[in-house]
Amino acid sequence: MSQNNELSAEAVDQALGAKASVxxxxxxxxxxxxxxxxxxxxxxxxxxxxxxxxYKHLIGKKYIRPEEHEQLKAQGKGGVDQEKEFxxxxxxxxxxxxxxxxxxxxxxxxxxxxxxLDEDDKCKSISWV
Numbered sequence: 001m002s003q004n005n006e007l008s009a010e011a012v013d014q015a016l017g018a019k020a021s022v023x024x025x026x027x028x029x030x031x032x033x034x035x036x037x038x039x040x041x042x043x044x045x046x047x048x049x050x051x052x053x054x055y056k057h058l059i060g061k062k063y064i065r066p067e068e069h070e071q072l073k074a075q076g077k078g079g080v081d082q083e084k085e086f087x088x089x090x091x092x093x094x095x096x097x098x099x100x101x102x103x104x105x106x107x108x109x110x111x112x113x114x115x116x117l118d119e120d121d122k123c124k125s126i127s128w129v
Contacts, residue, residue, distance in 0.1 A: 058123045061086050
């Protein structure tokens with residue numbers, strides 16, 4: 001019976017060692033992903049916490065609607081003052097723009113950026129739900 005206990009203890013030690021190796025590999029993969037994302041500055045490659053930090057720069061800037069942006073381009077004024085304005089192109093693929101006093105569905109999408117506008121189409125806040 002003691003031989004079975006010794007084998008069990010050895011099997012447990014091996015299993016714990018394998019689990020630690022998997023966790024270590026996952027941590028290394030995550031660190032590599034974060035390093036490449038921060039080097040490339042591609043916000044879509046960042047994790048949610050980093051995305052939240054990245055998109056805070058939108059707060060206080062005016063949202064230029066797609067139709068307004070197209071009109072500006074047609075008039076030869078297509079440039080956007082990125083210090084004061086942003087367009088749909090500055091947002092991640094999965095987003096929605098919520099107008100002042102606008103309604104929105106209550107579906108839970110933690111990977112979707114919600115841009116909340118005030119009456120002057122300035123971003124007053126962002127959220128990720």
